[in-house]
Amino acid sequence: MAALVLIGINETGYNESSDALDRIEQYTRTRNSVNKLLQDVLDAETGSRGYLLTGDPRYLEPYNAAVAQISQQVDRLRSAYAPNSSEAGTLNGLTLNVQRKLAEMDLSVRMRKQGNEEAWKSVLLTDVGKEHMDAIRAQAGRLIDSASQSMALAQDQVERSLRFARAGIAIVTGAALLAFYLYLRQTTRLKLAGEQQQAVLQQERDMLESQVRERTASLAQLATHLQQVREEERGHLARELHDELGALLTAAKLDVARLKSRLGPQQPPEVTERLQHLTASLNSGIALKRRIIEDLRPSSLANLGLTAALEILAREFSERSGTDVAVSLEPVQLDEGSQLTVYRVVQESLTNVGKYAEAAQVEIGVREYTNHVEVEIRDDGKGFDVRNAKPSTHGLAGMRHRVEAAGGRLTVSSQPGHGTRILATLPKAAAPATAPVAEIV
Ligand SMILES: Nc1ncnc2c1ncn2[C@@H]1O[C@H](COP(=O)(O)OP(=O)(O)OP(=O)(O)O)[C@@H](O)[C@H]1O
Ligand SMILES: [Mg+2]
Structure with missing residues (x-):
């Protein structure tokens, strides 16, 4: 103008x-x-x-x-x-x-x-x-x-x-x-006001971020605690089943044997048949109890070590599902908690393969490096889209939480039609584990 x-x-x-x-x-x-x-x-x-x-x-x-x-x-x-x-x-x-x-x-x-x-x-x-x-x-x-x-x-x-x-x-x-x-004065004032607003926003953002960090940390703590409690309860339940139900079933089996010897050989065929049926039922009950206990608290892990426990897990899965499972397990140096974590990761991965993958071949690998251990479960099944994870499912999320709580990292790679690969990386224990992982049940 x-x-x-x-x-x-x-x-x-x-x-x-x-x-x-x-x-x-x-x-x-x-x-x-x-x-x-x-x-x-x-x-x-x-x-x-x-x-x-x-x-x-x-x-x-x-x-x-x-x-x-x-x-x-x-x-x-x-x-x-x-x-x-x-x-x-x-x-x-x-x-x-x-x-x-x-x-x-x-x-x-x-x-x-x-x-x-x-x-x-x-x-x-x-x-x-x-x-x-x-x-x-x-x-x-x-x-x-x-x-x-x-x-x-x-x-x-x-x-x-x-x-x-x-x-x-x-x-x-x-x-x-x-x-x-x-104009210059106005611009300077507007700039100052903008900077002040920015600073206030930044402060609020920092506060919110720190709140989110705190909440996340406490949630992670809570999840870890819940998992520990779950493991302890599973152990407790396994012990109860072993001690109480096991004792009951064993006593019943002994009673049947005693009854058989008391009744002698001259029995009506119907009684003999009933007694045989009872013995078979008791044996199935004992086998079921063992399986439940094993699932609750893997005794193989405590008794035989990680490698043998994983071999048993793989063999049983293969027998149950008819899928070909190849294992390549190096002996590794991990603390008790991490061994249980590895066991649970492999267990959940195999369960998922059984539920969804329709795979013909599964490979389980455990490898030891200088500072860390890698656990890999790979299948050639139908795979899935990793980005579309359902929020209502907890298997993969639980695995990730377990691995991260042990100081490691979990990577899930999959594509529809190209199989699935679960890779857990865990830090090695400082010294070889001496104590058994779990109590014998
Ligand atoms: N090996 C696999 N092959 C194909 N799809 C898989 C495989 N593993 C996981 N998925 C897919 O990822 C989803 C999430 O798995 P996740 O184990 O977290 O949950 P879930 O098995 O469905 O339920 P939950 O484990 O809580 O009982 C599954 O619903 C399935 O669609
Ligand atoms: Mg699952």
Whole structure:
């Protein structure tokens, strides 16, 4: 806006100044024309006087030249003034007096040429010529003064335009600078306010993040605790089943054996059949109890170690599901908790393979490295989309939690149609585990 106003001021000043300069030029020309007219009249008078006094026709040359110039100057002056202006009136008077003066000079020159001495001398001696000349001088002076006044007015206008442009430019520039200063101040304030808001938001975000971290940590602790409690309860249940149910079933089996020997060989076939059936039921009950106990708390892990326990797990899975299972198990150095974690990871992975994979071949690998142990369960089944994990399922999530609680990392890689690979990386124990992993049940 300031730039537009400046351009406007500049243009106005320029137009007014150039108008005024044009007028000054025009008035200068007019003034010169008046001066020239006066000069020509004087030249004509000088020429005519010279001729009258000497009779030398050479003086007639400047006289004639001046007379010819006079009519040109008069025409020029007529076009310079507007018809109804006061200057036009003065010019008419001047023209009239010039014509009278010319007529007077023409008369006296003609008489001199004709040799009429008395006549031309009497014309010369009258005051008519002087009066005309005085009137011409006075009227020419008025026209020159009027042109000079108009020039002075035009010059004033030029000065006024310059002053106006100067003041306008100063005011607009000042206003623009003030506006720019206000803009800068506003921008700085807005920036400050934005930064403050940002800082408050950052603070809130930090607070929320730390709350989320705290909650996550306490949830992870809770999950670990729940898993421990679950393991302990499973152990407790396994012991109860072993001690109580095991004792009951064993006592019942002994009672049946005693009953068989008491009743002797001569029995009705129906009783013998019932007793055999009872023995078979008790044996199935004992086998079921063993399986449940084994599932609750793997005694093989405590008794035989991780490698053997995993071999048994793989063999049983293979027999149960009919899937070909290849194992490659290196003896590894892990603490009790981590061994149980490995066992549970393999157990849950095999359960998932049985439930979903429809695999023909499963590979279980345990490898030992300098600082960590890798456990890998790979199947060639139908796989799944890892990104679309269902929130209601807990198998993979539980595995991950167990592994991470033991300081390790779990990677699940799978694609529909390309099998599944579960890889658990666990840190090695500082020293070889000496204590048994679990109590014998
Ligand atoms: N080996 C696999 N082959 C194909 N799909 C699998 C395999 N393992 C897991 N999945 C898919 O991943 C999902 C999540 O498995 P996850 O073990 O977490 O849950 P779940 O077995 O369905 O339920 P839960 O283990 O809680 O009883 C499964 O529902 C299944 O679709
Ligand atoms: Mg599962």
